[in-house]
Amino acid sequence: MPIPKRDNGLKGVAAKNVDALARRVISELRNKPPKEFRERVTDATDWLVRTAMSKDIFILEEARNALLSRDLSPADIIDYCISDAAREMGRQWEEDEASFAAVSLGSARLHGLCKLLSADWHHSSNLTPMASVLIAVCDREDHLIGPVVLADKIRRSGYSVHLMAPALPEKIVSKLTSEPFETVLISCSGSVALDNVVKTVQVMRSRLAKTPRIVLGGPIIQCEEDLMAKTGVDLVTADYNIALASTDFDMNERVMDRK
Numbered sequence: 522m523p524i525p526k527r528d529n530g531l532k533g534v535a536a537k538n539v540d541a542l543a544r545r546v547i548s549e550l551r552n553k554p555p556k557e558f559r560e561r562v563t564d565a566t567d568w569l570v571r572t573a574m575s576k577d578i579f580i581l582e583e584a585r586n587a588l589l590s591r592d593l594s595p596a597d598i599i600d601y602c603i604s605d606a607a608r609e610m611g612r613q614w615e616e617d618e619a620s621f622a623a624v625s626l627g628s629a630r631l632h633g634l635c636k637l638l639s640a641d642w643h644h645s646s647n648l649t650p651m652a653s654v655l656i657a658v659c660d661r662e663d664h665l666i667g668p669v670v671l672a673d674k675i676r677r678s679g680y681s682v683h684l685m686a687p688a689l690p691e692k693i694v695s696k697l698t699s700e701p702f703e704t705v706l707i708s709c710s711g712s713v714a715l716d717n718v719v720k721t722v723q724v725m726r727s728r729l730a731k732t733p734r735i736v737l738g739g740p741i742i743q744c745e746e747d748l749m750a751k752t753g754v755d756l757v758t759a760d761y762n763i764a765l766a767s768t769d770f771d772m773n774e775r776v777m778d779r780k
Contacts, residue, residue, distance in 0.1 A: 565591050565598070566605045573606065573634075574619060574627035581630075581637050595638040599673050603635050607666045632665050639673040652703040653681040654765075655696060655733070657688035659717040664710040667739070671708070671761060678765065690724035697729055704734045706764060707754065709741040715751070722753045736764045 565588055573579065588598045610627050613619035619627075654675055658668050665686060672684045683702075685692060693705070705725070709718050718737065726732050737754040738761070748757045758764055 561591055561593065562597065562601045562605070565593060566602045566609070569602055569606045569631075570609050570627065573630040574610065574623040579630050581633050584630075584634055585637055596673075596677060599635055599638055599670055603631050603638075603666065604670055607631055628666060632669060635666060635669045635673070639669065639676070651679045653683070653701060654704045654706060655693070655702045656682060656684045656706045656708060657693055657721065658684075658686035658708050659714050659721055660687040660689055661714045661717055662687065662708070662710055664708070664739075667710075668708045671706070675761060675765070680765070688721070690721045693721060694724060694728045697725070697733065702733050704736060704764065706736050706738060706761070708739040709737060710739050711741055712744055715741065715745065718752050718754075726753065738764065 569584070569588065572584065585598075588602060589595070593602065607628065610619065610624045610631075614621065614624040656668055656672050656675075658665065668684060668686065672682045676682050683696065683700075685696065688707075696702075697705070707718055707721065709715065718741075722735055725735065734756070735754045736756045736758065737748055737752055738757070738759055742748065742757060742759050745751065748754070756764060
């Protein structure tokens, strides 16, 4: 009987964690938002896109309150409205439906709104974090909304998160030397920043006595192949659930995967 090929998306994930990950995914599918909620999110997202790209005055607190008044939670706004609005702005830019200036203005406002909502939740939370995660956005990267959204999602999952942007190699090493982190998530949007990812990984492995697990994610996954071999990271995935499920991954397995 032929041995089935292993899913590359689970490289670096301990086998004992796969079942827990599967149960989590099934639970999320069962909790798919109802139609009425999706309609409210769509209407709120359309309003947010128009308002954020408008030349009119945009006050973060007023925008937050307007969205909350639509019976949406801060998590709903971050996970759905802001994420969908960012994608819609990108689409409009690619299809010449909106100017670079309008999209840049809108993106900056979305970023500010996301940070405001995330801070509101963070300050009201009394959770004891399960583990510490460093999200690093390497130099020469201009995408910030995605990492901020990711940081908020991971915090709500019960982790302590530090977002560093831009994350220069020396700054990362200094942070990892002064504070314990179980995982470093490197966010990379495209090939232009890939050299910085490689350098960052090399510096971490050469300067630190004990290197945390290093995970690479972001749109780069859709642009490049063999990223584990090219960058030296422990895991490549676009799913933060997989990244967090790999806490107890087998070091020997990681070495074999790189060969």
